[in-house]
Amino acid sequence: MSDAAFSNLPEFSVTELSAALKRAVEDQFAMVRVRGEISGLKFHSSGHVYFDLKDDKAVLNAVIWRGVAGRLKVRPEAGMEVICTGKLSTYAGSSRYQIIVEQVELAGLGALMALLEERRKKLAAEGLFDASRKKKLPFLPEVIGVVTSPTGAVIRDIMHRLQARFPRRVLLWPVAVQGEKAAGEIAAAITGFNAMVANRPDLIIVARGGGSVEDLMAFNDEAVVRAAAASLIPLISAVGHETDTTLIDFAADMRAPTPTAAAELAVPVRTELLAQTLDLERRTLNCFTKGLKDRQRHLGQLARLLPRAESLFATPRQRLDSAADKLQHVLQRNRQIHEVRFNRTAARLRDQVLRDRIVIAGQRATTLWDRAKLAQSVRLAQKTQKLQGLFRLLESVSHKSVLERGFALVRGEDGSVRRRAVQVKAGEALTLTFADGEKQAVAEGGSPKAKSKKPIDQGSLF
Numbered sequence: 240m241s242d243a244a245f246s247n248l249p250e251f252s253v254t255e256l257s258a259a260l261k262r263a264v265e266d267q268f269a270m271v272r273v274r275g276e277i278s279g280l281k282f283h284s285s286g287h288v289y290f291d292l293k294d295d296k297a298v299l300n301a302v303i304w305r306g307v308a309g310r311l312k313v314r315p316e317a318g319m320e321v322i323c324t325g326k327l328s329t330y331a332g333s334s335r336y337q338i339i340v341e342q343v344e345l346a347g348l349g350a351l352m353a354l355l356e357e358r359r360k361k362l363a364a365e366g367l368f369d370a371s372r373k374k375k376l377p378f379l380p381e382v383i384g385v386v387t388s389p390t391g392a393v394i395r396d397i398m399h400r401l402q403a404r405f406p407r408r409v410l411l412w413p414v415a416v417q418g419e420k421a422a423g424e425i426a427a428a429i430t431g432f433n434a435m436v437a438n439r440p441d442l443i444i445v446a447r448g449g450g451s452v453e454d455l456m457a458f459n460d461e462a463v464v465r466a467a468a469a470s471l472i473p474l475i476s477a478v479g480h481e482t483d484t485t486l487i488d489f490a491a492d493m494r495a496p497t498p499t500a501a502a503e504l505a506v507p508v509r510t511e512l513l514a515q516t517l518d519l520e521r522r523t524l525n526c527f528t529k530g531l532k533d534r535q536r537h538l539g540q541l542a543r544l545l546p547r548a549e550s551l552f553a554t555p556r557q558r559l560d561s562a563a564d565k566l567q568h569v570l571q572r573n574r575q576i577h578e579v580r581f582n583r584t585a586a587r588l589r590d591q592v593l594r595d596r597i598v599i600a601g602q603r604a605t606t607l608w609d610r611a612k613l614a615q616s617v618r619l620a621q622k623t624q625k626l627q628g629l630f631r632l633l634e635s636v637s638h639k640s641v642l643e644r645g646f647a648l649v650r651g652e653d654g655s656v657r658r659r660a661v662q663v664k665a666g667e668a669l670t671l672t673f674a675d676g677e678k679q680a681v682a683e684g685g686s687p688k689a690k691s692k693k694p695i696d697q698g699s700l701f
C-alpha cells in the first residue's frame with residue numbers, strides 16, 4: 240500500500256484509542272462468567288481485591304471492588320478454582336484488559352471439598368484436633384454462652400430445651416452465621432467469651448441451623464477453628480443437621496448433631512436429677528442402717544467372747560497384795576539400818592574437838608593480822624618517800640620554775656607555743672603566760688632597722 244493510502248487513515252490520540260477499546264470491550268462483554276484458578280491474590284489496604292484467573296494456557300486480570308468484596312459468599316483464596324461473574328473492561332494505565340468481578344462461586348462441590356480436606360489435614364497436623372486437647376464439659380454450668388444469630392430459630396430452640404430440662408442463665412453473643420463477615424464475628428465471639436471476667440460463661444455453644452456447604456463455610460474458616468481450639472472454656476459445636484460436618488466440629492470439645500441436642504448435652508434433666516438424688520439418699524440411708532446393725536451384732540459377739548473383769552484382775556491383785564506386804568518389811572529394815580549408822584556416827588562426834596580447833600584458828604588469825612598491819616605501814620612509808628622524790632624532780636624540770644626566773648610562755652591564737660620569732664605573724668593575738676598569770680598582747684610588724692638588729696641572747700630557758 241502506498242504512503243497516500245496510509246495518510247487517508249483517521250488519526251487517534253492514545254486516550255481516544257484507549258477509550259474506544261474500552262467501549263468496544265464493555266459493549267461486547269457486558270456480563271460474562273469465567274472459570275479459572277485464583278493466583279497472585281492481594282487484599283489491598285483500600286479494601287479492593289486484586290488477583291489473576293488462569294488456566295493452562297492464559298491469564299486474566301481480575302478486581303473486586305471494596306463494596307462487592309464485603310457481600311461475597313465465598314472468600315477468595317489462592318489456588319481456589321472458582322467461577323467469577325462480572326464484566327470485562329480495560330485499564331488504560333497499563334494497556335490491559337480485566338474482569339470486574341461481581342460474584343464468586345466455587346467451581347463445583349468437588350473443588351470445595353478438596354479445599355476443606357486440605358485445610359483439615361493442615362490443622363490436624365498442628366494438633367488442633369487431638370483428643371488430649373478436649374476439655375470435660377461441666378456437669379451443671381451456671382452460665383451458658385451461646386454464639387449464634389439472634390433472629391433465627393436456633394436460639395429459641397436452645398432456650399426452650401434448657402427451660403424444659405434445667406433452666407440456666409444464658410448469655411447470647413449475636414453474630415452473622417453466613418456471609419463474608421460471619422467468620423470474623425464468630426471467632427471474635429469465642430475469644431470475647433474467654434476474655435470476660437464478670438459473668439464468664441462455664442460453657443460455650445456455637446450453633447447454626449442447617450444449610451448448604453456454601454452456607455456453612457463460615458464454620459470451616461481457619462480463624463474460627465483456631466479460636467475454638469484455643470478456647471479455655473469448654474465448647475460445644477452444634478452446626479447444621481446431624482449429617483453436616485464442619486471443621487469447627489473437630490476442634491470443639493463436644494459435637495452435637497443439632498442445636499437442640501447441644502442444649503441436652505449442656506445440662507441434665509432437673510426432674511431426673513432430683514429423682515436420682517432421692518434414690519441415692521434412700522440407698523445411702525439403707526446402707527448406713529444396715530451397716531450400723533451389722534456392727535452392733537458383731538460388737539455383741541465380741542463382747543460375749545471377752546472374759547469377765549474379775550478373772551482378768553484376780554492375778555494382778557494377788558501380786559499387788561504380796562508386793563505391799565514385802566514393801567512394809569523392807570521399809571522397816573531400811574529404817575533400822577540407817578538408825579544404827581546414825582548412832583555410831585553421833586558417838587564419834589565431840590564438841591571439845593571443835594572448840595580446840597576454833598581457838599587455834601583464832602590465834603593464827605590474830606598473828607596474821609598483826610603482821611599484815613606492820614607490812615602495810617612499811618610499804619606505805621616507802622611509797623610515800625618515793626612519791627615525794629618524784630614530785631621534787633618534777634618541780635625541778637617544770638616550766639613554772641623557768642617562769643619564776645623572769646621568762647614568759649608565748650602562745651598563738653590556735654593555742655600552740657611560738658618558739659621562734661618567725662612563727663609570729665604581724666597583728667597576731669598572742670597569750671603571754673607569766674609565773675603569776677596570763678596577759679594578752681598583739682604582735683607588731685617593726686621597722687626594717689629594728690628587724691636588722693641583732694637579737695639579744697637571753698640564754699637557755701632551762
